[in-house]
Amino acid sequence: MSITREFFRHPLLTGAVAASSPKLAEAMTAGLGLESAGLVVELGPGTGVFTDAVVRRLPPGARLIAVEINPRLARELRSRHRDVEVVEGSAENLRSYVDEAADVVVSGLPWTVMPAERQLRILDQVTEILAPHGRFTTFAYAHAAWTSPARRFAAALRDRFAVTGRTPLVWPNLPPAFVHRAALPQRTGRRSGQPVAAAS
Numbered sequence: 001m002s003i004t005r006e007f008f009r010h011p012l013l014t015g016a017v018a019a020s021s022p023k024l025a026e027a028m029t030a031g032l033g034l035e036s037a038g039l040v041v042e043l044g045p046g047t048g049v050f051t052d053a054v055v056r057r058l059p060p061g062a063r064l065i066a067v068e069i070n071p072r073l074a075r076e077l078r079s080r081h082r083d084v085e086v087v088e089g090s091a092e093n094l095r096s097y098v099d100e101a102a103d104v105v106v107s108g109l110p111w112t113v114m115p116a117e118r119q120l121r122i123l124d125q126v127t128e129i130l131a132p133h134g135r136f137t138t139f140a141y142a143h144a145a146w147t148s149p150a151r152r153f154a155a156a157l158r159d160r161f162a163v164t165g166r167t168p169l170v171w172p173n174l175p176p177a178f179v180h181r182a183a184l185p186q187r188t189g190r191r192s193g194q195p196v197a198a199a200s
Contacts, residue, residue, distance in 0.1 A: 019046065020108065023172040024139060025053040027179045028106060032135050034058055037103040041129065042066040043091045043122070044108040048077050051084060054106060065098060067091050092118065094125040101131035107138035112149040119153055127160050127185035136161065136182040141175045157182050 020028075028050055034040060034057035045051045045066040054064060065085045068074040074088040087097045091109060105126050111119055126136055136157075144150050157164050161182035169178050 020049045020139070020177075021170070021173040022049070022053075024170045024177055024179070025049050027167050027170050028137055028139060029053040029057055031181075032104050032106075032137060034104060037062055039063045039065070039098075039100055039102045040104045040106065041094070041098055041102045042106045042108070043094070043126075044068065044110070045077055045086075046070075046073055046108055048080060050106055050108055051077065051081060055081065055084070065102075067094065067097055091122045091125070094122065095128060098129045101134070102129050103131055103134055105130060105134070105136045107136070109138065111138065111153045112140065112144050112147060114149070116149070116152060119149075120156060123156050123160055124187075127187050130185045132184070134183070134185055136185070137179060139177045139179045141177050142169055143175055145178070154180070160186055162186055 034054060037058060038061075040054055040058065040062065042051060042054060042064065045068050051064070051066055058064060063085065064081075064083075065087060066077060066081075067087045067089060068077060069088070069090050071088055074086050077084065078086040089097065091107075107126075109122070114122075130136065140150055140153070154164075157180060162184035164180070164182045166181065167179040169176050
């Protein structure tokens with residue numbers, strides 16, 4: 001299944017023009033504690049590049065719920081990963097798909113092309129389903145890092161997590177990208193008025 005073909009077939013359902021690289025998948029999944037996770041949720045798995053990396057790290061008996069809005073990609077992912085619970089639907093309904101606290105949420109969603117309200121609705125649901133020790137990871141393309149939607153998304157992460165940071169640029173990806181990492185979900189947002197620490 002080609003993510004490029006799906007982009008041109010359904011540009012509103014597919015945010016990436018090209019599949020993420022193995023190097024970006026490694027950066028997305030390293031250091032999250034996946035090796036001891038009980039439940040992991042993936043948003044926007046697409047062709048499953050991040051799914052493959054997550055599955056390789058999960059311990060026996062762990063659950064992976066993958067939420068994919070594109071029907072063709074959801075069917076393909078379901079056929080390749082029989083043990084993954086593939087949900088065909090929108091991340092805006094995340095709470096209805098997850099029946100226990102998640103240790104990690106991995107996201108391949110195209111945050112910078114979303115309206116602000118949708119960004120915040122999904123992020124609020126992410127913090128609600130995460131366990132108190134939970135971690136969140138997603139990526140952003142370098143060329144869009146200084147756009148208003150990207151800055152708004154980074155600020156929303158800082159509002160909702162006690163610890164945030166990002167990795168160095170992953171050059172072996174089309175386009176080059178970096179990974180946002182966040183930990184310790186805070187459900188109070190800006191109302192807390194407290195500064196957050198940067199992840200190392």
